[in-house]
Amino acid sequence: MAKESLSINEVREMMLAVADKIIEAEPILTDADRALGDGDHGVGMERGMNAVKEALAGREFPTVGKVFMGVGMAMMSSMGGASGALFGTLFRAGGKAIGDASTLTGKELAVILKEGTEGVMTRGEAKPGDKTMVDALFPAAEKAQEVADLPVSEALAAAAGAAAAGRDASEGMVATKGRAKTLGENSLGKPDAGAVSVAIILATMSDYASS
Amino acid sequence: MKKLINDPLKVADELVEGLVDAYNGECRYVGTRSIVKTHIPENKVALLVGGGSGHEPIYHGLVGRNLADGAACGDIFAAPPPNIVLEATEAVDRGKGVLYLYGNYAGDVMNFDIGAELADDEGIEVRTVLIWDDVCSAPPAQKQNRRGIAGLVPIVKIAGAASQTVTTLAELEAVAKKAVLQTRSVGVSMAPGSIPATGKPTFDIDPDMIGLGMGIHGEPGVGEIPMAPADELTPRMLNYLFEDFEKDDEVAALAAGDEVILFVNSLGATTMMELLIALRAAKKCLTGKGIKIYDVMVGPLVTCQEMSGISFSVTRMDDELKKYWEMPCQSVCFSKMEGRYGG
Numbered sequence: 134m135a136k137e138s139l140s141i142n143e144v145r146e147m148m149l150a151v152a153d154k155i156i157e158a159e160p161i162l163t164d165a166d167r168a169l170g171d172g173d174h175g176v177g178m179e180r181g182m183n184a185v186k187e188a189l190a191g192r193e194f195p196t197v198g199k200v201f202m203g204v205g206m207a208m209m210s211s212m213g214g215a216s217g218a219l220f221g222t223l224f225r226a227g228g229k230a231i232g233d234a235s236t237l238t239g240k241e242l243a244v245i246l247k248e249g250t251e252g253v254m255t256r257g258e259a260k261p262g263d264k265t266m267v268d269a270l271f272p273a274a275e276k277a278q279e280v281a282d283l284p285v286s287e288a289l290a291a292a293a294g295a296a297a298a299g300r301d302a303s304e305g306m307v308a309t310k311g312r313a314k315t316l317g318e319n320s321l322g323k324p325d326a327g328a329v330s331v332a333i334i335l336a337t338m339s340d341y342a343s344s
Numbered sequence: 345m346k347k348l349i350n351d352p353l354k355v356a357d358e359l360v361e362g363l364v365d366a367y368n369g370e371c372r373y374v375g376t377r378s379i380v381k382t383h384i385p386e387n388k389v390a391l392l393v394g395g396g397s398g399h400e401p402i403y404h405g406l407v408g409r410n411l412a413d414g415a416a417c418g419d420i421f422a423a424p425p426p427n428i429v430l431e432a433t434e435a436v437d438r439g440k441g442v443l444y445l446y447g448n449y450a451g452d453v454m455n456f457d458i459g460a461e462l463a464d465d466e467g468i469e470v471r472t473v474l475i476w477d478d479v480c481s482a483p484p485a486q487k488q489n490r491r492g493i494a495g496l497v498p499i500v501k502i503a504g505a506a507s508q509t510v511t512t513l514a515e516l517e518a519v520a521k522k523a524v525l526q527t528r529s530v531g532v533s534m535a536p537g538s539i540p541a542t543g544k545p546t547f548d549i550d551p552d553m554i555g556l557g558m559g560i561h562g563e564p565g566v567g568e569i570p571m572a573p574a575d576e577l578t579p580r581m582l583n584y585l586f587e588d589f590e591k592d593d594e595v596a597a598l599a600a601g602d603e604v605i606l607f608v609n610s611l612g613a614t615t616m617m618e619l620l621i622a623l624r625a626a627k628k629c630l631t632g633k634g635i636k637i638y639d640v641m642v643g644p645l646v647t648c649q650e651m652s653g654i655s656f657s658v659t660r661m662d663d664e665l666k667k668y669w670e671m672p673c674q675s676v677c678f679s680k681m682e683g684r685y686g687g
Contacts, residue, residue, distance in 0.1 A: 209458065210376075210427040213419050218426070218454035256454050 135284040136342050138236040144200045145189050147341040152182035152189070154337040155330065166326035169308065174326040177212045181220065184211035197237050201228030201245065216327065219253050219266060226252030239288035243281035246274035246292060257310065264306035264320060266327030269299040273335055286342040293335040300324050300332040345538045345650070352541035356397040356419045363404055366676050371407055375431030377424070379404050380414035388413070389516050390436040391443050391507040393500055394429065395452055396421045398540065399560065401677035402496060402646050403446065408675025411504035412445075416459070420540055421561060421648075423451035429459025433468055441469035441513035445503055445520055447492025448474040471513055473520040475499055477529040477657060479584050480557020480565040484592035491559050494609040494646040495527040495657040497678060498669075502659075505668035523665060525595060529607075529657040530584045531565075532577065533558040537612055537649030546648060557584070560611060560648045574618070578625035578656070585658055586633070595660075600634025604658040605669065610644035611653035619643070619654065626656055639669065639684040645677055 139147065155162075156179050163175030188207040194200045201224045209221025227249030231241045250270040254260060261271045276295035280288045301324065308320040349355050357377055364373045374380045384390065393403045394416035404415040416432040418424035424432075433442050442463070444456050453474065460470040476487050477495030499520065506519040533555040536545040547562025549555055554572075557565020572580075590597040598604070608623045610616070619642050627637060638661050646655070661669065672682040 206427075209455075210425050213422040213425045213451070213455065215423070215451040215454055218423075218451065218458055221426070222454075222458070256457070257450075 136286040137284045138238040139197075139285055139342060141194055141197050141200060141235060143341075144197050144237050145192070145194060147338055148200060148204050149186060149189050150341050151334050151337045152185045154333055155179070155182045158330075158333055162326055162330060165324060165329045168323045169320050169326065173214070174216060174330070177214060177216050178220075178330055181208035181212040181217065184208065196232075197234045197241060198228040198231045201225075201231075204228075215257070219257050219327070220330075222252045222256045223249040223270070238285050239277070239281045239283050242285060242288050242292065243274075243277040246270070246277045250274040259310045262306060263310045264303050264308040264325045264328075265310050266325065266331050268303040268306065268325060269296040269328035269331035269335075272296065272299040273331070286339070289335065289339040289342045293332070293339040296328075296332045296335045300328040303328045345543050347538075347540055347543070349540060355540045356417060359397060359400065360404060360417050363400075363676060367408075370409075374414070374435045376428045377417045378414060378428055378432035378435065379407050379417065380432060380435040381407060384413050384436060384438055386438050387440055388438045389440045389443065389507055389510055389513050390414070390438060391445060391500075391503055391516065392416065392429075392432055392436055393445050394418070394424050394432065394456070395446050395449070396423060398649060399647055403500075405645075405677030406497070406500045406504070406675055408504075408673065408677075408679075410508055410671050410673040411675050411678070412500055413507070416456075418452075418455075421546075423449065423455040424459075426455050426458035426462055429456050430462045430466075433459060433463045433470065434466070437463075437468045440511075441471065443503070443507070443513060443516050443520060444470060444472040445500060446475065447496055448476040448488070448490060449492070469513060471517045473503075473517055473524060475524055475527075477524070477527045478557070478559065479528050479530055479588040481559060481563070484588060484594075487592075491563065493529050493531060493560055493657075494607060494655045495529040495659065497609075497641065497645050498605050498607055498657065498659045499523045499527055501673060501678060501680075502665055502668045504673060505671040508671070519664070519668065522662075523659065526660040526662075526665070527657060528585045528588050529655050530557060530581045531560070531609075531611070531653060531655030532556050532581065533562065533611065533651065533653040534571070535613065535652035536562060537647075537651030540649065546651065554653075556581070558653070560646065560651070574621045575625045578622050579629045581656055582626060582629050585656065589660075598633070598635055598658075598660065601636070603636045603638040603661045603666075604630065605639045605641065605661065606630065606637050607641040607657040607659075609642075609646050609655045609657065611651040611655070612644060612647035613650045613652040614644075614654050616643070622654055622656075630658075638666070639687070641678070
């Protein structure tokens with residue numbers, strides 16, 4: 134059954150589920166990054182998500198935004214490097230943008246993804262087509278604007294679908310940003326590791342909201 | 345690779361602890377992983393450096409007397425996260441603002457920028473000057489894409505001296521920018537270093553080849569060329585510096601009568617013997633063009649573990665930069681008396 138909205142505590146639980154899923158996916162992320170980058174994305178995300186679990190477990194948050202900002206700060210502080218800054222910015226900018234919302238509906242989701250994606254694009258000076266995490270985020274954010282009036286479970290499912298399609302599309306892109314940029318044409322045929330992470334995060338959020 | 349370490353994941357924390365011990369009270373360990381001078385005068389404009397660990401003695405070894413006030417230290421070869429940048433910023437700020445001076449790498453820029461935003465939330469004024477001296481990492485028109493390498497040492501030395509005498513953050517920013525603009529470096533890599541946590545090499549290269557312009561983490565440069573004798577390789581490398589000054593619209597070409605600091609750096613494993621042989625060739629090449637060597641630095645200061653390789657940096661001096669260069673300084677990385685050799 135469609136779920137209209139998620140409470141603050143449900144959002145917290147959802148992000149704990151995301152953390153577990155990313156930790157579980159470490160070998161997949163490592164392989165994806167080894168093909169194109171320096172191979173440290175999986176371990177970095179695992180470290181970041183362990184910090185997220187510490188920051189969220191057994192805690193109470195005053196707003197939905199603070200949960201996402203907590204996720205962002207935990208990732209930023211524990212991961213370092215470009216991916217810590219970018220995933221940290223995604224959740225911090227997204228969480229900040231929804232102010233004092235006490236539930237997560239399709240509307241908040243649309244704002245989080247829009248502002249979070251813009252934050253990442255500014256910070257990383259990346260645009261769609263550069264073969265980065267933006268290639269999963271940007272279509273997800275656009276889709277979320279279209280479906281903002283739907284129940285949150287359906288909005289998340291639509292955004293997750295768009296992110297997965299974006300991840301797949303990144304396989305056909307030539308890297309121009311990040312460490313893979315020096316590979317040029319050789320980066321064809323593999324997805325960007327950051328886009329793989331974004332797709333897993335949104336799919337897990339969608340699974341939680343639908344269950 | 346035999347490495348004298350403990351837990352591979354604690355290498356960065358433990359080396360900074362050891363560095364603080366080496367300073368014997370002159371500096372202290374701050375927050376998650378920063379090193380900061382124990383005594384920073386009130387109302388001083390602060391200078392903060394930083395970057396990934398594993399390149400010792402820089403950056404954190406450049407904290408000291410008439411040098412940087414503090415360093416935000418990242419994990420091995422990784423930028424310091426924003427909370428570390430913020431902790432270091434708070435510790436060095438004396439109400440006159442903080443200049444961030446560090447190498448131009450995407451991860452460092454993102455994390456220091458977020459650190460600056462967090463500092464701004466707390467009312468601390470921050471300005472940033474990026475170091476981009478590696479001429480082989482992008483053409484002059486795209487300096488924003490260049491990496492920062494060994495030229496950071498003379499730049500931080502000059503900025504550190506200036507930070508003692510200026511009264512505003514804007515003045516310090518201007519001196520640092522000038523030092524960056526007049527500094528260019530070129531390097532070659534002969535063999536990789538290793539990643540301390542895994543023991544794996546930082547890059548692969550044919551044993552008979554060297555990477556011309558390759559970055560200190562193995563980033564691509566101009567290309568691979570066969571290994572060559574010092575007297576052949578040195579002028580070939582320095583030519584990249586001459587060409588770059590010539591092609592860059594923002595600076596004059598290096599010309600007869602110009603005075604430069606020449607810095608010959610080892611990436612780690614290349615010996616002082618080799619550096620001195622290269623230094624001799626570099627001096628011949630520079631003085632042959634009528635360029636005067638104002639002062640010389642030589643040694644392994646910007647390294648990547650046991651990486652083998654060498655870089656040349658030149659900083660063109662003017663009266664203002666000379667004034668700051670001639671001030672004495674002292675740190676674990678770099679110390680000098682007042683004045684200069686031969687001065």
